[in-house]
Amino acid sequence: MDKKIIVILGPTASGKSELAVKLAKNFNGEIISADSRQIYKGLDIGTGKVKKDKTKDKSGYYYKGIKHYLLSLASPKRRFTVSQYKKLALRAIEEIFKKGKIPIICGGTGFYIQAVVDGITMPEVPPDWQLRKKLEKKSPEELYQMLKKMDPKRARSIEKKNKRRLIRAIEIITKTKKPVPPVKKSPLSWPVLMIGIKKEKEELNNLIKNRFLRWIDEGLIKEVQKLKKTTHKGGYGLSWKKIEEFGIHYRIIAEYLQKLSKKNKNEKNYKEIVEKSIKEIQNYAKRQMTWFKKDKRIHWVKNEREAENLVKHFLKE
Numbered sequence: 001m002d003k004k005i006i007v008i009l010g011p012t013a014s015g016k017s018e019l020a021v022k023l024a025k026n027f028n029g030e031i032i033s034a035d036s037r038q039i040y041k042g043l044d045i046g047t048g049k050v051k052k053d054k055t056k057d058k059s060g061y062y063y064k065g066i067k068h069y070l071l072s073l074a075s076p077k078r079r080f081t082v083s084q085y086k087k088l089a090l091r092a093i094e095e096i097f098k099k100g101k102i103p104i105i106c107g108g109t110g111f112y113i114q115a116v117v118d119g120i121t122m123p124e125v126p127p128d129w130q131l132r133k134k135l136e137k138k139s140p141e142e143l144y145q146m147l148k149k150m151d152p153k154r155a156r157s158i159e160k161k162n163k164r165r166l167i168r169a170i171e172i173i174t175k176t177k178k179p180v181p182p183v184k185k186s187p188l189s190w191p192v193l194m195i196g197i198k199k200e201k202e203e204l205n206n207l208i209k210n211r212f213l214r215w216i217d218e219g220l221i222k223e224v225q226k227l228k229k230t231t232h233k234g235g236y237g238l239s240w241k242k243i244e245e246f247g248i249h250y251r252i253i254a255e256y257l258q259k260l261s262k263k264n265k266n267e268k269n270y271k272e273i274v275e276k277s278i279k280e281i282q283n284y285a286k287r288q289m290t291w292f293k294k295d296k297r298i299h300w301v302k303n304e305r306e307a308e309n310l311v312k313h314f315l316k317e
Contacts (some may be wrong), residue, residue, distance in 0.1 A: 001194060002188045002315075004190055004191045004193070004245065004314065004315060005095065005193070006029065006102060006193060006195065007105045007193065008035075008104060008106040008107075009106075009248075009298070010196050010198070010199075010288075011035075011168055011289050012048070012108055012208065012288065014197040017050050017106060018108050020106035021050075021063065021066050023240050024066045024102075025064075025313055029102040030067045030069070030102075030103065030104065031102050032068075032089055032092045032103055033070045033071050033106060034116070035112070035183075037247055039074050040075070040076045040080065040246070041072045041075060042154050042227055043246060044072075045068065045219060045220045045223050046215060046224070046246070046249050046250055047073060047247075048211070050063040051063065062213050069095075069096075070085070070088055070089060070092065073088070073236060076227060076238060076246070077238065077242075078206055081122070082115050083119075084229065086112075086116055086120075086122075089105070089112075089115075090116065091312060102315075105117075108125055108288055110291040110292060114295075117192055118188075120183055120185055121185070123172050125175050125176060126175075131174060135171075136163075136167070140162070140166060143163060147170055151169065151173055153179060154180040159291075163245075165288030193296070193299070193310060194299065195310060195311075196301070197301060198301065204282075204285060210283050212249065212274070216274065219313040220253065222258060225257065227258070228240065228254075232281065248280045256270075256272075256273040257267065289308050
């Protein structure tokens with residue numbers, strides 16, 4: 001079999017995971033997650049992580065009988081970098097090829113996908129935890145203005161609201177005393193088919209809303225509480241600040257729980273976090289699409305049938 005790779009991407013709640021599983025079953029594939037938060041243990045409901053099959057097989061993470069890679073590997077107490085992800089993803093690709101199967105990279109973290117497909121090399125600058133702790137106290141706007149003064153060129157290409165990347169860029173400049181070096185690329189040598197799921201705005205907004213309400217019913221608030229609980233009580237012992245770094249809904253629910261007390265525990269507060277979370281996730285989906293639309297290699301599909309036709313043609317080439 002010729003070695004080929006399929007990528008399934010798209011905005012949050014668009015149905016990437018289910019499409020990837022269907023393609024894996026139909027075309028003898030295995031799935032590599034490309035989600036910057038699903039890599040962490042304990043972040044399950046709020047990341048949309050597929051539920052692990054109940055099986056005695058402890059050799060891997062299976063969902064609907066399909067092996068998934070790079071899910072629930074890292075401790076939420078530690079930072080997991082894109083360089084670490086790239087290394088593990090390439091290793092997973094080789095393992096899948098050895099089985100005579102097709103690697104299907106699936107996720108919504110565009111930078112993770114790009115790191116693997118385009119072979120982006122990150123600057124080898126070790127983390128400065130003292131500096132990061134100092135920068136964490138600043139808002140994304142303040143960090144962006146700092147970066148703009150230090151390296152205007154990098155500031156023009158970075159996501160202005162991505163606090164983690166802003167801090168990393170400032171860290172690199174501070175440690176090397178030089179601007180952030182140009183991105184080095186070493187693309188994969190195997191053919192890659194990139195499929196994007198396209199949804200109409202109203203449909204996607206409804207999918208996001210319904211999924212978030214389902215997450216609440218499934219125990220998202222309890223999941224956040226467990227992240228905060230000390231380890232001897234069965235939790236992870238994370239700080240509120242650390243929990244807030246994991247994304248929109250984790251941040252909003254963490255803020256809600258911090259304000260929560262017997263005096264102000266009421267329906268209004270609960271409704272506010274639900275409405276705020278849904279709105280912010282919808283805005284996040286817009287930003288995801290803005291990122292993906294820059295890549296002209298992506299074939300956008302509206303349904304499973306269109307995706308299958310693309311894959312059939314790709315594998316015959």
